[in-house]
Amino acid sequence: MTAGRPTSDTIRAALQPHGLFLRGLVNFAEGEASPILPGGGRAASVALIGNIGSSIWPHFRAWQDEAPDRDGGDPLDAWSKAVITPIAAAWGAAAYFPSDPPWQPFQQWAMRAEGLRASPLGILIHPRFGLWHGYRGALGFDHPLEADVEPVGPHPCDTCRDRPCLRPCPAVAVTGAGFDVAACRGHLRTEAGREGCMTGGCLARNACPVGEGYRYCDDQLRFHMAALGL
Numbered sequence: 154m155t156a157g158r159p160t161s162d163t164i165r166a167a168l169q170p171h172g173l174f175l176r177g178l179v180n181f182a183e184g185e186a187s188p189i190l191p192g193g194g195r196a197a198s199v200a201l202i203g204n205i206g207s208s209i210w211p212h213f214r215a216w217q218d219e220a221p222d223r224d225g226g227d228p229l230d231a232w233s234k235a236v237i238t239p240i241a242a243a244w245g246a247a248a249y250f251p252s253d254p255p256w257q258p259f260q261q262w263a264m265r266a267e268g269l270r271a272s273p274l275g276i277l278i279h280p281r282f283g284l285w286h287g288y289r290g291a292l293g294f295d296h297p298l299e300a301d302v303e304p305v306g307p308h309p310c311d312t313c314r315d316r317p318c319l320r321p322c323p324a325v326a327v328t329g330a331g332f333d334v335a336a337c338r339g340h341l342r343t344e345a346g347r348e349g350c351m352t353g354g355c356l357a358r359n360a361c362p363v364g365e366g367y368r369y370c371d372d373q374l375r376f377h378m379a380a381l382g383l
Contacts, residue, residue, distance in 0.1 A: 159244050161301050164200055164292070167243075171236045172208035176201040176288060177266025180297045188257055188293050190247050196293035199249070201262055202237060203288040206367035212236075214372070227252065227380070233289040240292070247293035259288050270308045273318055274357060275332040280306040283364020309363045321356040323349065338381065351378045 159167075165175045180198045181187040187196045213232045230252040241248035249257045263269050263277055272278040279286055310316075319327055324340035326333040337355075340346040350356055354374035369377070 161299060167240050172212045173202050174205050176203040178298050178300045179262050179266050180300055188249055190293055190295060197296050198294045198298040200292040201266055201288055202290045205282055206285050207370045207373050210370055210373045237290040249291045249293060267305050272310055273327050278309055280309050282367045284358050284361055285364050285367035285369055317360040318357045321360050327357040
């Protein structure tokens with residue numbers, strides 16, 4: 154990979170060996186608020202990078218096995234930076250991460266790029282991947298990108314009659330009004346929470362029928378639940 158203006162295809166090719174995907178592109182209008190580039194100017198575009206299902210998991214675990222506790226922080230965030238930062242540097246782009254201040258509006262970018270909206274769990278739901286996807290970072294460029302990532306379709310929750318995600322949460326943390334993080338974490342610290350959601354994944358998330366084939370592997374589910382329960 155060499156410096157220059159990337160295309161959607163070259164971005165996808167750079168991400169593919171790591172189990173990452175180009176999740177969306179956002180081009181900013183002149184004068185619109187956008188993230189700051191390392192040189193001090195404003196980004197003209199961002200390319201959203203993320204996982205689909207457990208696509209990143211074998212790559213992350215292999216990296217972690219080679220150098221566990223590399224920086225003492227969240228290992229998945231550290232892996233994301235280790236992979237995405239060199240890709241950004243090769244194109245002279247900026248690298249942005251959900252874990253780093255100044256906090257970037259990743260959810261707003263995703264809603265704009267893919268037309269996604271939040272589920273009752275607060276997670277953006279995808280018509281194909283359901284709740285089993287995420288955003289690990291973004292690349293910021295000083296020029297527009299060819300926006301070939303189209304909005305994905307209607308919001309699945311709008312046509313979901315049974316709302317199965319609203320019933321199984323033992324902490325009643327998932328309701329039509331939104332997701333109660335404090336109630337969820339309180340339950341996860343109990344014996345029932347440790348034996349239930351902490352082991353097999355969030356019961357409400359597992360109950361959603363959208364994208365069942367992309368459900369995270371058990372190891373990944375336990376990792377994310379442990380992080381939520383901190």
